[in-house]
Amino acid sequence: MEYIFEDFELFENEKKPLDKGNQFNDKLVYINSTLARQLHFSENEEKLFAMAISQLDFYDKNCNFSVEIRVKDVKEKLGLAEDNSLYTDLRKQYRNLKKKTTVDFDLGNEEHDWIIGDLIRTVRSNKRKGSIIVTFEEELKPALQYCKIAFTRIPxxxxxxxxxxxxxxxxxxxxxxxxxxxxxxxxxxxxxxxxxxxxxxxxxxxxxxxxxxxxxxxxxxxxxxxxxxxxxxxxxxxxxxxxxxxxxxxxxxxxxxxxxxxxxxxxxxxxxxxxxxxxxxxxx
DNA sequence: CATCGGCATCTTGAACATGT
DNA sequence: ACATGTTCAAGATGCCGATG
Structure with a gap:
Protein backbone atom coordinates (compact mmCIF):
# COMPACT_ATOMS: atom_id res chain seq x y z
CA MET A 1 0.00 0.00 0.00
CA GLU A 2 1.67 3.15 -1.12
CA TYR A 3 0.69 6.73 -1.04
CA ILE A 4 -0.82 8.07 -4.22
CA PHE A 5 -0.79 11.75 -5.01
CA GLU A 6 -2.65 11.66 -8.30
CA ASP A 7 -5.88 12.90 -6.80
CA PHE A 8 -4.25 15.93 -5.27
CA GLU A 9 -4.99 17.78 -8.46
CA LEU A 10 -8.66 17.10 -7.96
CA PHE A 11 -8.50 18.90 -4.67
CA GLU A 12 -6.54 21.75 -6.14
CA ASN A 13 -9.27 22.24 -8.71
CA GLU A 14 -12.13 21.69 -6.30
CA LYS A 15 -14.17 24.85 -6.19
CA LYS A 16 -16.25 24.44 -3.09
CA PRO A 17 -14.77 24.64 0.36
CA LEU A 18 -13.20 21.38 1.41
CA ASP A 19 -14.74 21.39 4.83
CA LYS A 20 -18.30 21.69 3.58
CA GLY A 21 -20.43 18.88 2.24
CA ASN A 22 -19.48 15.25 2.27
CA GLN A 23 -16.90 14.86 -0.42
CA PHE A 24 -15.15 11.83 0.90
CA ASN A 25 -14.12 9.06 -1.38
CA ASP A 26 -11.98 5.97 -1.13
CA LYS A 27 -8.89 7.85 -2.05
CA LEU A 28 -9.28 10.14 0.86
CA VAL A 29 -9.50 7.15 3.12
CA TYR A 30 -6.48 5.70 1.41
CA ILE A 31 -4.42 8.80 2.06
CA ASN A 32 -5.92 9.22 5.46
CA SER A 33 -4.61 5.84 6.48
CA THR A 34 -1.17 6.76 5.19
CA LEU A 35 -1.23 9.90 7.24
CA ALA A 36 -2.56 7.98 10.21
CA ARG A 37 0.41 5.68 9.93
CA GLN A 38 2.84 8.58 9.89
CA LEU A 39 1.29 10.96 12.38
CA HIS A 40 1.55 9.53 15.87
CA PHE A 41 0.38 12.23 18.22
CA SER A 42 -0.26 11.94 21.91
CA GLU A 43 -3.72 13.03 23.05
CA ASN A 44 -2.67 16.58 23.79
CA GLU A 45 -0.77 16.85 20.55
CA GLU A 46 -3.82 15.62 18.67
CA LYS A 47 -5.78 18.38 20.33
CA LEU A 48 -3.24 21.12 19.67
CA PHE A 49 -2.96 20.05 16.06
CA ALA A 50 -6.72 19.93 15.61
CA MET A 51 -7.07 23.39 17.12
CA ALA A 52 -4.35 24.81 14.91
CA ILE A 53 -5.57 23.30 11.69
CA SER A 54 -9.16 24.27 12.43
CA GLN A 55 -8.03 27.89 12.06
CA LEU A 56 -6.43 27.33 8.67
CA ASP A 57 -8.47 28.67 5.77
CA PHE A 58 -7.36 27.55 2.32
CA TYR A 59 -9.99 29.68 0.63
CA ASP A 60 -8.66 32.90 2.00
CA LYS A 61 -6.72 34.44 -0.86
CA ASN A 62 -4.34 35.99 1.59
CA CYS A 63 -3.80 32.65 3.28
CA ASN A 64 -0.20 32.65 4.38
CA PHE A 65 -0.40 29.30 6.16
CA SER A 66 -0.10 30.96 9.53
CA VAL A 67 -2.71 30.77 12.25
CA GLU A 68 -2.83 32.80 15.40
CA ILE A 69 -3.92 30.91 18.47
CA ARG A 70 -5.09 32.64 21.62
CA VAL A 71 -3.33 31.04 24.54
CA LYS A 72 -6.24 31.94 26.79
CA ASP A 73 -8.52 29.75 24.68
CA VAL A 74 -6.08 26.85 24.55
CA LYS A 75 -5.66 27.00 28.29
CA GLU A 76 -9.42 26.94 28.72
CA LYS A 77 -10.06 24.11 26.27
CA LEU A 78 -7.30 21.87 27.59
CA GLY A 79 -7.92 22.77 31.20
CA LEU A 80 -4.34 23.91 31.82
CA ALA A 81 -3.42 25.67 35.01
CA GLU A 82 -2.76 29.38 34.98
CA ASP A 83 0.77 29.70 36.26
CA ASN A 84 4.24 30.75 35.21
CA SER A 85 4.98 27.47 33.53
CA LEU A 86 2.12 27.81 31.04
CA TYR A 87 4.22 29.12 28.17
CA THR A 88 7.08 26.77 29.04
CA ASP A 89 4.73 23.81 28.92
CA LEU A 90 3.17 24.91 25.67
CA ARG A 91 6.62 25.48 24.20
CA LYS A 92 7.53 21.91 25.03
CA GLN A 93 4.30 20.53 23.67
CA TYR A 94 4.48 22.43 20.42
CA ARG A 95 8.11 21.42 20.07
CA ASN A 96 7.16 17.76 20.35
CA LEU A 97 4.18 18.28 18.08
CA LYS A 98 6.26 19.85 15.34
CA LYS A 99 8.72 16.95 15.49
CA LYS A 100 5.90 14.50 15.02
CA THR A 101 4.44 16.19 11.95
CA THR A 102 7.20 14.85 9.74
CA VAL A 103 5.70 13.18 6.70
CA ASP A 104 7.37 11.20 3.96
CA PHE A 105 5.39 10.59 0.80
CA ASP A 106 6.04 9.03 -2.56
CA LEU A 107 4.98 11.48 -5.22
CA GLY A 108 5.75 9.43 -8.29
CA ASN A 109 5.05 12.29 -10.63
CA GLU A 110 7.30 13.53 -13.41
CA GLU A 111 8.87 16.30 -11.38
CA HIS A 112 9.55 14.58 -8.09
CA ASP A 113 9.80 11.08 -6.75
CA TRP A 114 9.08 11.81 -3.13
CA ILE A 115 8.85 14.56 -0.56
CA ILE A 116 9.82 14.76 3.09
CA GLY A 117 8.81 17.62 5.34
CA ASP A 118 7.14 18.80 8.51
CA LEU A 119 3.51 19.85 8.27
CA ILE A 120 4.29 22.54 10.84
CA ARG A 121 7.12 24.80 9.73
CA THR A 122 7.45 27.10 12.74
CA VAL A 123 5.73 27.90 16.00
CA ARG A 124 6.22 31.34 17.50
CA SER A 125 5.04 32.81 20.75
CA ASN A 126 4.01 36.34 21.59
CA LYS A 127 3.52 36.38 25.30
CA ARG A 128 2.62 40.07 25.35
CA LYS A 129 -0.25 39.53 22.94
CA GLY A 130 -1.07 36.23 24.58
CA SER A 131 -0.90 34.33 21.35
CA ILE A 132 1.01 31.59 19.58
CA ILE A 133 1.49 31.65 15.82
CA VAL A 134 1.68 28.33 14.05
CA THR A 135 2.96 28.39 10.49
CA PHE A 136 2.23 25.38 8.33
CA GLU A 137 4.42 24.17 5.49
CA GLU A 138 3.09 25.61 2.27
CA GLU A 139 4.80 22.96 0.17
CA LEU A 140 2.74 20.27 1.87
CA LYS A 141 -0.53 21.99 1.08
CA PRO A 142 -2.25 18.87 -0.31
CA ALA A 143 -1.47 16.86 2.81
CA LEU A 144 -2.62 19.77 4.95
CA GLN A 145 -5.87 19.93 3.04
CA TYR A 146 -6.51 16.28 3.81
CA CYS A 147 -5.69 16.92 7.43
CA LYS A 148 -8.03 19.86 7.43
CA ILE A 149 -10.89 17.67 6.30
CA ALA A 150 -10.02 14.73 8.48
CA PHE A 151 -9.40 16.72 11.64
CA THR A 152 -12.15 19.29 11.46
CA ARG A 153 -15.21 17.48 10.18
CA ILE A 154 -15.84 16.33 13.71
CA PRO A 155 -16.69 18.78 16.49
C1' DC B 1 -2.47 -34.14 24.50
C1' DA B 2 -1.69 -29.89 22.00
C1' DT B 3 -3.42 -25.66 20.60
C1' DC B 4 -5.94 -21.58 20.98
C1' DG B 5 -8.68 -17.90 22.75
C1' DG B 6 -10.02 -15.46 26.95
C1' DC B 7 -8.59 -13.23 30.79
C1' DA B 8 -6.06 -11.11 35.10
C1' DT B 9 -2.17 -9.28 36.68
C1' DC B 10 2.54 -7.52 36.38
C1' DT B 11 6.05 -4.40 34.18
C1' DT B 12 7.54 -0.54 31.83
C1' DG B 13 8.06 3.78 29.96
C1' DA B 14 6.16 8.11 28.58
C1' DA B 15 3.73 11.98 30.10
C1' DC B 16 2.66 14.83 33.69
C1' DA B 17 3.37 17.26 38.20
C1' DT B 18 6.18 19.19 41.53
C1' DG B 19 10.16 21.24 43.66
C1' DT B 20 14.55 23.77 43.27
C1' DA C 1 14.69 26.05 32.91
C1' DC C 2 15.91 21.73 34.69
C1' DA C 3 15.86 17.71 37.85
C1' DT C 4 13.29 14.61 40.31
C1' DG C 5 9.17 12.21 41.75
C1' DT C 6 4.45 10.33 40.51
C1' DT C 7 0.91 8.45 37.77
C1' DC C 8 -1.21 5.79 34.47
C1' DA C 9 -1.93 3.77 29.95
C1' DA C 10 0.30 0.42 26.89
C1' DG C 11 2.20 -3.65 26.41
C1' DA C 12 4.07 -8.34 28.28
C1' DT C 13 3.54 -12.46 30.73
C1' DG C 14 1.49 -16.41 31.94
C1' DC C 15 -2.50 -19.17 33.70
C1' DC C 16 -6.86 -21.53 32.69
C1' DG C 17 -10.35 -23.84 30.46
C1' DA C 18 -12.49 -25.03 26.05
C1' DT C 19 -11.96 -27.39 21.86
C1' DG C 20 -10.63 -30.77 18.72
Whole structure:
Protein backbone atom coordinates (compact mmCIF):
# COMPACT_ATOMS: atom_id res chain seq x y z
CA MET A 1 0.00 0.00 0.00
CA GLU A 2 1.67 3.15 -1.12
CA TYR A 3 0.69 6.73 -1.04
CA ILE A 4 -0.82 8.07 -4.22
CA PHE A 5 -0.79 11.75 -5.01
CA GLU A 6 -2.65 11.66 -8.30
CA ASP A 7 -5.88 12.90 -6.80
CA PHE A 8 -4.25 15.93 -5.27
CA GLU A 9 -4.99 17.78 -8.46
CA LEU A 10 -8.66 17.10 -7.96
CA PHE A 11 -8.50 18.90 -4.67
CA GLU A 12 -6.54 21.75 -6.14
CA ASN A 13 -9.27 22.24 -8.71
CA GLU A 14 -12.13 21.69 -6.30
CA LYS A 15 -14.17 24.85 -6.19
CA LYS A 16 -16.25 24.44 -3.09
CA PRO A 17 -14.77 24.64 0.36
CA LEU A 18 -13.20 21.38 1.41
CA ASP A 19 -14.74 21.39 4.83
CA LYS A 20 -18.30 21.69 3.58
CA GLY A 21 -20.43 18.88 2.24
CA ASN A 22 -19.48 15.25 2.27
CA GLN A 23 -16.90 14.86 -0.42
CA PHE A 24 -15.15 11.83 0.90
CA ASN A 25 -14.12 9.06 -1.38
CA ASP A 26 -11.98 5.97 -1.13
CA LYS A 27 -8.89 7.85 -2.05
CA LEU A 28 -9.28 10.14 0.86
CA VAL A 29 -9.50 7.15 3.12
CA TYR A 30 -6.48 5.70 1.41
CA ILE A 31 -4.42 8.80 2.06
CA ASN A 32 -5.92 9.22 5.46
CA SER A 33 -4.61 5.84 6.48
CA THR A 34 -1.17 6.76 5.19
CA LEU A 35 -1.23 9.90 7.24
CA ALA A 36 -2.56 7.98 10.21
CA ARG A 37 0.41 5.68 9.93
CA GLN A 38 2.84 8.58 9.89
CA LEU A 39 1.29 10.96 12.38
CA HIS A 40 1.55 9.53 15.87
CA PHE A 41 0.38 12.23 18.22
CA SER A 42 -0.26 11.94 21.91
CA GLU A 43 -3.72 13.03 23.05
CA ASN A 44 -2.67 16.58 23.79
CA GLU A 45 -0.77 16.85 20.55
CA GLU A 46 -3.82 15.62 18.67
CA LYS A 47 -5.78 18.38 20.33
CA LEU A 48 -3.24 21.12 19.67
CA PHE A 49 -2.96 20.05 16.06
CA ALA A 50 -6.72 19.93 15.61
CA MET A 51 -7.07 23.39 17.12
CA ALA A 52 -4.35 24.81 14.91
CA ILE A 53 -5.57 23.30 11.69
CA SER A 54 -9.16 24.27 12.43
CA GLN A 55 -8.03 27.89 12.06
CA LEU A 56 -6.43 27.33 8.67
CA ASP A 57 -8.47 28.67 5.77
CA PHE A 58 -7.36 27.55 2.32
CA TYR A 59 -9.99 29.68 0.63
CA ASP A 60 -8.66 32.90 2.00
CA LYS A 61 -6.72 34.44 -0.86
CA ASN A 62 -4.34 35.99 1.59
CA CYS A 63 -3.80 32.65 3.28
CA ASN A 64 -0.20 32.65 4.38
CA PHE A 65 -0.40 29.30 6.16
CA SER A 66 -0.10 30.96 9.53
CA VAL A 67 -2.71 30.77 12.25
CA GLU A 68 -2.83 32.80 15.40
CA ILE A 69 -3.92 30.91 18.47
CA ARG A 70 -5.09 32.64 21.62
CA VAL A 71 -3.33 31.04 24.54
CA LYS A 72 -6.24 31.94 26.79
CA ASP A 73 -8.52 29.75 24.68
CA VAL A 74 -6.08 26.85 24.55
CA LYS A 75 -5.66 27.00 28.29
CA GLU A 76 -9.42 26.94 28.72
CA LYS A 77 -10.06 24.11 26.27
CA LEU A 78 -7.30 21.87 27.59
CA GLY A 79 -7.92 22.77 31.20
CA LEU A 80 -4.34 23.91 31.82
CA ALA A 81 -3.42 25.67 35.01
CA GLU A 82 -2.76 29.38 34.98
CA ASP A 83 0.77 29.70 36.26
CA ASN A 84 4.24 30.75 35.21
CA SER A 85 4.98 27.47 33.53
CA LEU A 86 2.12 27.81 31.04
CA TYR A 87 4.22 29.12 28.17
CA THR A 88 7.08 26.77 29.04
CA ASP A 89 4.73 23.81 28.92
CA LEU A 90 3.17 24.91 25.67
CA ARG A 91 6.62 25.48 24.20
CA LYS A 92 7.53 21.91 25.03
CA GLN A 93 4.30 20.53 23.67
CA TYR A 94 4.48 22.43 20.42
CA ARG A 95 8.11 21.42 20.07
CA ASN A 96 7.16 17.76 20.35
CA LEU A 97 4.18 18.28 18.08
CA LYS A 98 6.26 19.85 15.34
CA LYS A 99 8.72 16.95 15.49
CA LYS A 100 5.90 14.50 15.02
CA THR A 101 4.44 16.19 11.95
CA THR A 102 7.20 14.85 9.74
CA VAL A 103 5.70 13.18 6.70
CA ASP A 104 7.37 11.20 3.96
CA PHE A 105 5.39 10.59 0.80
CA ASP A 106 6.04 9.03 -2.56
CA LEU A 107 4.98 11.48 -5.22
CA GLY A 108 5.75 9.43 -8.29
CA ASN A 109 5.05 12.29 -10.63
CA GLU A 110 7.30 13.53 -13.41
CA GLU A 111 8.87 16.30 -11.38
CA HIS A 112 9.55 14.58 -8.09
CA ASP A 113 9.80 11.08 -6.75
CA TRP A 114 9.08 11.81 -3.13
CA ILE A 115 8.85 14.56 -0.56
CA ILE A 116 9.82 14.76 3.09
CA GLY A 117 8.81 17.62 5.34
CA ASP A 118 7.14 18.80 8.51
CA LEU A 119 3.51 19.85 8.27
CA ILE A 120 4.29 22.54 10.84
CA ARG A 121 7.12 24.80 9.73
CA THR A 122 7.45 27.10 12.74
CA VAL A 123 5.73 27.90 16.00
CA ARG A 124 6.22 31.34 17.50
CA SER A 125 5.04 32.81 20.75
CA ASN A 126 4.01 36.34 21.59
CA LYS A 127 3.52 36.38 25.30
CA ARG A 128 2.62 40.07 25.35
CA LYS A 129 -0.25 39.53 22.94
CA GLY A 130 -1.07 36.23 24.58
CA SER A 131 -0.90 34.33 21.35
CA ILE A 132 1.01 31.59 19.58
CA ILE A 133 1.49 31.65 15.82
CA VAL A 134 1.68 28.33 14.05
CA THR A 135 2.96 28.39 10.49
CA PHE A 136 2.23 25.38 8.33
CA GLU A 137 4.42 24.17 5.49
CA GLU A 138 3.09 25.61 2.27
CA GLU A 139 4.80 22.96 0.17
CA LEU A 140 2.74 20.27 1.87
CA LYS A 141 -0.53 21.99 1.08
CA PRO A 142 -2.25 18.87 -0.31
CA ALA A 143 -1.47 16.86 2.81
CA LEU A 144 -2.62 19.77 4.95
CA GLN A 145 -5.87 19.93 3.04
CA TYR A 146 -6.51 16.28 3.81
CA CYS A 147 -5.69 16.92 7.43
CA LYS A 148 -8.03 19.86 7.43
CA ILE A 149 -10.89 17.67 6.30
CA ALA A 150 -10.02 14.73 8.48
CA PHE A 151 -9.40 16.72 11.64
CA THR A 152 -12.15 19.29 11.46
CA ARG A 153 -15.21 17.48 10.18
CA ILE A 154 -15.84 16.33 13.71
CA PRO A 155 -16.69 18.78 16.49
CA UNK A 156 -13.54 20.15 18.06
CA UNK A 157 -15.07 19.70 21.49
CA UNK A 158 -15.37 15.96 20.87
CA UNK A 159 -11.67 15.72 20.11
CA UNK A 160 -10.78 17.88 23.07
CA UNK A 161 -12.82 15.83 25.52
CA UNK A 162 -11.24 12.46 24.75
CA UNK A 163 -8.54 10.96 26.89
CA UNK A 164 -7.65 8.15 24.52
CA UNK A 165 -6.08 9.04 21.22
CA UNK A 166 -7.68 5.93 19.76
CA UNK A 167 -11.08 7.54 20.29
CA UNK A 168 -9.94 10.60 18.37
CA UNK A 169 -8.56 8.51 15.55
CA UNK A 170 -11.57 6.17 15.35
CA UNK A 171 -14.09 8.98 15.23
CA UNK A 172 -12.08 10.75 12.58
CA UNK A 173 -11.89 7.64 10.46
CA UNK A 174 -15.51 6.60 10.82
CA UNK A 175 -16.62 10.14 10.03
CA UNK A 176 -14.67 10.01 6.80
CA UNK A 177 -16.51 6.82 5.79
CA UNK A 178 -19.98 7.81 6.94
CA UNK A 179 -22.41 8.91 4.23
CA UNK A 180 -24.83 11.56 5.33
CA UNK A 181 -28.27 10.74 3.99
CA UNK A 182 -31.67 12.36 4.13
CA UNK A 183 -32.41 10.71 7.43
CA UNK A 184 -30.52 12.05 10.37
CA UNK A 185 -28.30 9.59 12.19
CA UNK A 186 -28.88 6.31 10.41
CA UNK A 187 -26.95 3.28 11.51
CA UNK A 188 -24.23 2.33 9.10
CA UNK A 189 -22.01 -0.73 9.29
CA UNK A 190 -18.34 -0.71 8.45
CA UNK A 191 -16.08 -3.73 8.22
CA UNK A 192 -12.39 -3.65 9.02
CA UNK A 193 -9.88 -6.42 9.01
CA UNK A 194 -7.59 -6.56 11.99
CA UNK A 195 -4.73 -5.32 9.84
CA UNK A 196 -6.79 -2.35 8.65
CA UNK A 197 -7.70 -1.41 12.19
CA UNK A 198 -4.09 -1.59 13.28
CA UNK A 199 -3.15 0.66 10.39
CA UNK A 200 -5.90 3.13 11.21
CA UNK A 201 -4.76 3.32 14.80
CA UNK A 202 -1.21 3.95 13.67
CA UNK A 203 0.07 0.69 15.10
CA UNK A 204 2.91 -1.21 13.53
CA UNK A 205 2.79 -4.86 12.56
CA UNK A 206 4.64 -5.78 15.72
CA UNK A 207 2.29 -4.05 18.12
CA UNK A 208 0.10 -6.35 20.18
CA UNK A 209 2.06 -9.38 19.09
CA UNK A 210 3.14 -11.75 21.81
CA UNK A 211 6.66 -13.03 22.10
CA UNK A 212 5.61 -16.31 20.51
CA UNK A 213 4.44 -14.47 17.42
CA UNK A 214 0.74 -14.78 18.17
CA UNK A 215 -1.47 -11.73 17.91
CA UNK A 216 -2.72 -10.58 21.31
CA UNK A 217 -6.26 -9.95 20.19
CA UNK A 218 -7.80 -9.59 23.61
CA UNK A 219 -5.46 -6.83 24.71
CA UNK A 220 -5.71 -5.19 21.31
CA UNK A 221 -9.48 -4.97 21.61
CA UNK A 222 -9.52 -3.88 25.23
CA UNK A 223 -6.82 -1.25 24.93
CA UNK A 224 -7.75 0.28 21.59
CA UNK A 225 -11.16 -0.47 20.10
CA UNK A 226 -13.09 -0.95 23.34
CA UNK A 227 -11.66 2.17 24.97
CA UNK A 228 -12.24 4.20 21.84
CA UNK A 229 -15.86 3.07 21.50
CA UNK A 230 -16.59 3.66 25.18
CA UNK A 231 -15.17 7.17 25.08
CA UNK A 232 -17.01 8.10 21.90
CA UNK A 233 -20.30 6.82 23.30
CA UNK A 234 -19.91 8.64 26.58
CA UNK A 235 -18.52 11.95 25.33
CA UNK A 236 -19.26 12.60 21.67
CA UNK A 237 -21.96 15.09 20.86
CA UNK A 238 -22.75 13.58 17.49
CA UNK A 239 -21.44 10.03 17.16
CA UNK A 240 -22.59 6.77 18.69
CA UNK A 241 -21.00 3.36 18.23
CA UNK A 242 -24.15 1.30 18.44
CA UNK A 243 -22.22 -1.94 18.64
CA UNK A 244 -19.21 -3.73 17.34
CA UNK A 245 -18.67 -7.38 16.74
CA UNK A 246 -16.16 -9.85 15.42
CA UNK A 247 -16.85 -12.00 12.41
CA UNK A 248 -14.81 -14.72 10.89
CA UNK A 249 -14.77 -15.20 7.16
CA UNK A 250 -12.35 -17.46 5.32
CA UNK A 251 -10.02 -17.49 8.28
CA UNK A 252 -9.78 -13.70 8.44
CA UNK A 253 -11.34 -11.98 11.40
CA UNK A 254 -13.31 -8.86 10.60
CA UNK A 255 -14.50 -6.21 13.00
CA UNK A 256 -17.96 -4.92 12.13
CA UNK A 257 -18.70 -1.53 13.64
CA UNK A 258 -22.18 -0.02 13.66
CA UNK A 259 -22.05 3.74 13.86
CA UNK A 260 -24.45 6.60 13.60
CA UNK A 261 -23.70 10.27 13.33
CA UNK A 262 -26.13 13.08 13.99
CA UNK A 263 -25.85 16.08 11.75
CA UNK A 264 -28.57 17.89 13.62
CA UNK A 265 -27.91 17.69 17.30
CA UNK A 266 -30.66 18.22 19.79
CA UNK A 267 -29.88 19.61 23.18
CA UNK A 268 -28.81 16.40 24.82
CA UNK A 269 -27.88 13.40 22.70
CA UNK A 270 -29.67 10.32 24.02
CA UNK A 271 -27.81 7.49 25.67
CA UNK A 272 -27.71 4.38 23.56
CA UNK A 273 -29.34 1.35 25.11
CA UNK A 274 -28.01 -2.05 24.32
CA UNK A 275 -31.00 -2.89 22.16
CA UNK A 276 -31.94 0.25 20.37
CA UNK A 277 -35.19 0.63 18.50
CA UNK A 278 -35.52 2.14 15.06
CA UNK A 279 -37.93 4.79 16.32
CA UNK A 280 -35.42 6.07 18.79
CA UNK A 281 -33.00 6.88 16.03
CA UNK A 282 -35.22 9.51 14.52
CA UNK A 283 -35.03 11.44 17.74
CA UNK A 284 -31.30 11.62 17.50
C1' DC B 1 -2.47 -34.14 24.50
C1' DA B 2 -1.69 -29.89 22.00
C1' DT B 3 -3.42 -25.66 20.60
C1' DC B 4 -5.94 -21.58 20.98
C1' DG B 5 -8.68 -17.90 22.75
C1' DG B 6 -10.02 -15.46 26.95
C1' DC B 7 -8.59 -13.23 30.79
C1' DA B 8 -6.06 -11.11 35.10
C1' DT B 9 -2.17 -9.28 36.68
C1' DC B 10 2.54 -7.52 36.38
C1' DT B 11 6.05 -4.40 34.18
C1' DT B 12 7.54 -0.54 31.83
C1' DG B 13 8.06 3.78 29.96
C1' DA B 14 6.16 8.11 28.58
C1' DA B 15 3.73 11.98 30.10
C1' DC B 16 2.66 14.83 33.69
C1' DA B 17 3.37 17.26 38.20
C1' DT B 18 6.18 19.19 41.53
C1' DG B 19 10.16 21.24 43.66
C1' DT B 20 14.55 23.77 43.27
C1' DA C 1 14.69 26.05 32.91
C1' DC C 2 15.91 21.73 34.69
C1' DA C 3 15.86 17.71 37.85
C1' DT C 4 13.29 14.61 40.31
C1' DG C 5 9.17 12.21 41.75
C1' DT C 6 4.45 10.33 40.51
C1' DT C 7 0.91 8.45 37.77
C1' DC C 8 -1.21 5.79 34.47
C1' DA C 9 -1.93 3.77 29.95
C1' DA C 10 0.30 0.42 26.89
C1' DG C 11 2.20 -3.65 26.41
C1' DA C 12 4.07 -8.34 28.28
C1' DT C 13 3.54 -12.46 30.73
C1' DG C 14 1.49 -16.41 31.94
C1' DC C 15 -2.50 -19.17 33.70
C1' DC C 16 -6.86 -21.53 32.69
C1' DG C 17 -10.35 -23.84 30.46
C1' DA C 18 -12.49 -25.03 26.05
C1' DT C 19 -11.96 -27.39 21.86
C1' DG C 20 -10.63 -30.77 18.72
Missing amino acids: LDDTLSYKSRYAIILQRYLTSLYRTGKENAQIQWFDFTTEQLKTIFGLTKDDYVKKDGKFDRWNFEKKTLQIACDEINSKSACMRIVEWEKERARGVIYYRIAVMIATKIKKEPPVIDTDIEEEQLSLF
